[in-house]
Amino acid sequence: MRILTLVKLTVDISQLKYESSGDPLMDIVPRKMGDSDKCAVEEAVRLKEKYNAHTVVVTIGSTLDHERIIRDAYAMGIDEGYIVEVDGYENLQAITVGEIVKSIVEMTGPYDLIILGAGSLDTHSYTLGPIIASKIGIPVIAGVDSLNYIDGCFEARCVMEDGTYIYRSKPPLIVTVTTEVNEPRIPTLKTILKSKKMEIKRLKIENLKVKLEKINILDIKRYVIQRKNIIWDASEDLEKAIDNLFKLLVSGV
Amino acid sequence: MKILLYGETIEWLKQARQIAEIVNGELYGVLPSKELSSEAAKILDKTYIFDRIMYEPNTYHKIIQKVSEKIKPDLTLFPSTIKGRTLAGLYAGYRNEPVITDVVDIRYCNEGELEVKRLVYGGACIATIKSKLPSTLCISLGAFKPLEKQVNGEVEYLKEVEKQLIQTEFKSKEYVGIPLERAEIVVAAGRGFKKKEDLEMVRELSSLLNGAWSVTRPLAADYGWTDTWIGISGAIINPRIYLAIGISGQPLHMIAVRNSKTIIAINKDPNAPIFNEVDYGIIGDLYQILPRLIEKLRKKQ
Ligand SMILES: Cc1cc2nc3c(=O)[nH]c(=O)nc-3n(C[C@H](O)[C@H](O)[C@H](O)COP(=O)(O)OP(=O)(O)OC[C@H]3O[C@@H](n4cnc5c(N)ncnc54)[C@H](O)[C@@H]3O)c2cc1C
Ligand SMILES: Nc1ncnc2c1ncn2[C@@H]1O[C@H](COP(=O)(O)O)[C@@H](O)[C@H]1O
Numbered sequence: 001m002r003i004l005t006l007v008k009l010t011v012d013i014s015q016l017k018y019e020s021s022g023d024p025l026m027d028i029v030p031r032k033m034g035d036s037d038k039c040a041v042e043e044a045v046r047l048k049e050k051y052n053a054h055t056v057v058v059t060i061g062s063t064l065d066h067e068r069i070i071r072d073a074y075a076m077g078i079d080e081g082y083i084v085e086v087d088g089y090e091n092l093q094a095i096t097v098g099e100i101v102k103s104i105v106e107m108t109g110p111y112d113l114i115i116l117g118a119g120s121l122d123t124h125s126y127t128l129g130p131i132i133a134s135k136i137g138i139p140v141i142a143g144v145d146s147l148n149y150i151d152g153c154f155e156a157r158c159v160m161e162d163g164t165y166i167y168r169s170k171p172p173l174i175v176t177v178t179t180e181v182n183e184p185r186i187p188t189l190k191t192i193l194k195s196k197k198m199e200i201k202r203l204k205i206e207n208l209k210v211k212l213e214k215i216n217i218l219d220i221k222r223y224v225i226q227r228k229n230i231i232w233d234a235s236e237d238l239e240k241a242i243d244n245l246f247k248l249l250v251s252g253v
Numbered sequence: 254m255k256i257l258l259y260g261e262t263i264e265w266l267k268q269a270r271q272i273a274e275i276v277n278g279e280l281y282g283v284l285p286s287k288e289l290s291s292e293a294a295k296i297l298d299k300t301y302i303f304d305r306i307m308y309e310p311n312t313y314h315k316i317i318q319k320v321s322e323k324i325k326p327d328l329t330l331f332p333s334t335i336k337g338r339t340l341a342g343l344y345a346g347y348r349n350e351p352v353i354t355d356v357v358d359i360r361y362c363n364e365g366e367l368e369v370k371r372l373v374y375g376g377a378c379i380a381t382i383k384s385k386l387p388s389t390l391c392i393s394l395g396a397f398k399p400l401e402k403q404v405n406g407e408v409e410y411l412k413e414v415e416k417q418l419i420q421t422e423f424k425s426k427e428y429v430g431i432p433l434e435r436a437e438i439v440v441a442a443g444r445g446f447k448k449k450e451d452l453e454m455v456r457e458l459s460s461l462l463n464g465a466w467s468v469t470r471p472l473a474a475d476y477g478w479t480d481t482w483i484g485i486s487g488a489i490i491n492p493r494i495y496l497a498i499g500i501s502g503q504p505l506h507m508i509a510v511r512n513s514k515t516i517i518a519i520n521k522d523p524n525a526p527i528f529n530e531v532d533y534g535i536i537g538d539l540y541q542i543l544p545r546l547i548e549k550l551r552k553k554q
């Protein structure tokens with residue numbers, strides 16, 4: 001079995017700070033491997049351990065942080081890693097990222113399973129797995145929170161708005177996972193040291209025959225919706241606070 | 254301009270009609286449900302209906318793709334739900350066009366360009382993006398006011414449905430009372446609740462108010478107290494009243510409730526971030542407040 005995983009370097013949104021104007025301070029916010037990508041890596045490594053799969057990881061961008069997240073994936077147990085070097089990695093159109101993955105698959109594939117995070121931490125679009133599916137013409141199961149491999153078939157469970165779906169499909173398949181799918185391992189000192197010595201292969205975007213399309217972002221501001229913001233303190237007057245709330249609810253506002 | 258949408262609810266079709274008005278376009282729709290056809294025909298210029306089959310994104314995509322080949326839309330709209338985003342990705346990948354999710358505002362600039370506002374960073378920020386047409390947008394439900402405009406649209410039934418690539422089984426969610434997405438009042442519990450049994454208060458409160466109830470993700474995904482939750486990775490709601498109890502108000506939760514008309518919160522921490530986003534907030538202990546509130550509501554009944 002051959003498995004491809006993708007990892008995205010994302011803004012750690014829990015550490016986002018703002019200027020007084022409401023502009024987010026993008027230069028100082030730390031970046032890390034997306035949470036659901038980490039789960040995708042974990043899932044790939046578990047399949048490797050069970051079925052002796054060969055696992056490959058790819059990231060897109062050319063900062064030192066990109067190298068770090070490839071090594072993070074190595075420390076968790078991934079065998080082989082690629083960095084696609086491209087400037088302005090944060091503003092690539094999703095279809096461009098899809099083209100890049102397609103061309104990596106053509107160069108290094110075929111794969112039985114392509115596994116990635118369902119939604120990235122910063123945009124949470126949920127679209128990349130499906131985009132890749134259309135581009136390379138294999139099916140996708142998106143938003144998987146439990147994955148098994150039984151008798152040559154992947155079985156995936158997805159909890160959606162209206163209920164729980166179980167899908168079964170033979171490889172090749174694309175699967176996007178949520179953070180419920182597993183609890184990613186914490187690398188040991190030994191695997192971390194080993195990961196530092198492993199080779200990372202670098203590919204230049206110019207050599208991938210991909211048309212680069214960027215998102216034209218005009219601005220990004222802190223999102224605030226004007227609310228009434230009337231606050232009652234129940235520690236001062238519990239009865240009054242409850243009464244206010246009661247009246248509000250029965251009035252239907 | 255031609256607009257194609259995928260939809261499962263009449264409410265969403267009316268919101269899409271508002272968008273059609275903004276960009277001045279004809280509205281075509283693909284719907285997986287015969288029951289909606291007569292209602293849909295009053296909203297859409299043309300409705301393509303297929304018989305509801307088990308949702309499987311690759312199969313659904315093939316159906317939408319076929320319709321799009323006929324219509325050649327400039328703009329395609331999906332609801333920004335998990336299903337909608339998945340279908341939008343398949344669709345945009347197939348058409349090789351930009352796809353933008355979590356869209357809350359659209360402005361038509363000049364020929365062939367849109368200015369779109371979308372939420373990013375778990376809903377903490379809003380980005381303004383210029384996008385060329387054709388493109389695919391996933392619309393945050395509730396961000397656009399439904400438009401009541403009666404048309405007399407055509408309906409066409411799509412007969413052949415391609416064989417499913419993937420075997421599917423489905424267990425429908427057991428709704429107790431009103432489904433979340435349709436409730437006028439939603440009460441939600443967060444980690445301020447100490448044990449599962451205490452959720453009984455939330456259940457009773459929601460039932461007294463004729464609403465629905467749910468929880469934040471940790472209560473469902475980490476503690477296993479319920480199957481579903483509200484948030485970016487769960488249900489997205491836009492009720493008249495959203496009452497958040499013992500919930501801190503983290504962006505990944507709030508993104509899914511921001512389109513509620515009125516937001517009320519009960520939290521014992523005066524510095525909880527949710528108080529920045531409420532219409533009415535009560536600083537206090539839910540264990541003191543809820544029993545008495547429920548008592549009052551019971552008496553009124
Ligand atoms: C990839 C990803 C996706 C996520 N998706 C979602 C999602 O879809 N939905 C979601 O909800 N979360 C989601 N989260 C988690 C989210 O970031 C927060 O961790 C979560 O929303 C916090 O839940 P909470 O408010 O219940 O808990 P907490 O943040 O712990 O807040 C509990 C609150 O209860 C208050 N409290 C405690 N005791 C009392 C009392 N006796 N009376 C009154 N108030 C009290 C406290 O003051 C506190 O403010 C996601 C996280 C990740 C990483
Ligand atoms: N620029 C990127 N580089 C690498 N992986 C990406 C990139 N964009 C998206 N992904 C992958 O696609 C998943 C879903 O992203 P999204 O569709 O943007 O929410 C992420 O969790 C990543 O695994």
